[in-house]
Ligand SMILES: [Ca+2]
């Protein structure tokens with residue numbers, strides 16, 4: 001196992017949420033083998049492997065041809081797979097973070113669109129036991145790629161950084177989360193990715209309804225699983241309730257293709273557990289539908 005700095009080893013902190021699975025998930029197979037990490041064929045800022053995960057075309061900047069690039073759509077919280085009247089979209093600051101895995105490495109891409117640039121960028125890692133937050137400078141040893149893109153809106157700029165971390169940071173944990181917070185044009189934004197082992201497969205849990213997991217600070221995700229407060233405003237990770245663990249029981253209800261499996265929450269509760277910490281926002285409600293994405297099964301070794 002690769003050696004990793006203590007601050008990041010400790011990072012994936014709290015998250016007292018476990019997922020139990022009822023039903024059977026078939027590991028999904030897809031032909032990701034032709035893609036290489038950190039390659040962005042169409043130059044839109046989204047690596048080919050990330051586009052493979054998202055279902056966008058790695059060889060087209062604007063998959064749905066609505067005038068906004070796939071990357072800008074993620075930052076604008078619109079759907080890069082659905083044509084929208086982008087002339088009606090008011091330019092706004094946005095933060096997007098996503099990850100993909102290849103071999104023994106996972107790649108975390110963070111990008112922000114703003115007028116004045118991103119400041120106070122911080123990263124948090126959380127697991128059942130703890131949360132650890134560091135400023136962006138502490139993650140610099142893992143930096144694999146930085147980039148800048150011009151926005152389709154004059155006066156707005158897209159900043160981007162991609163980090164390469166040992167996959168063991170996630171795969172050794174039953175569940176974990178990565179959160180990014182930043183100040184964009186004076187407003188705090190955050191993005192979170194939540195991973196959990198489902199039948200021994202590390203899967204990413206995302207919010208349904210076509211949402212690709214974005215948060216722009218003014219979005220208000222409903223349902224789903226998140227270690228952040230679900231309210232808008234991009235609140236940072238917080239320790240939540242001590243000595244509790246969120247237990248979600250999921251029932252697989254459908255294979256959505258592309259590595260995605262839909263689950264229905266059949267049980268959701270915060271339960272007492274010594275030394276565990278339950279994020280306020282991690283509890284779903286019964287009958288919520290969440291999406292698990294088999295990132296390792298799709299793109300792993
Ligand atoms: Ca691309």
Ligand SMILES: [Ca+2]
Nearest residue numbers: 079080082084
């Ligand atoms: Ca679109």
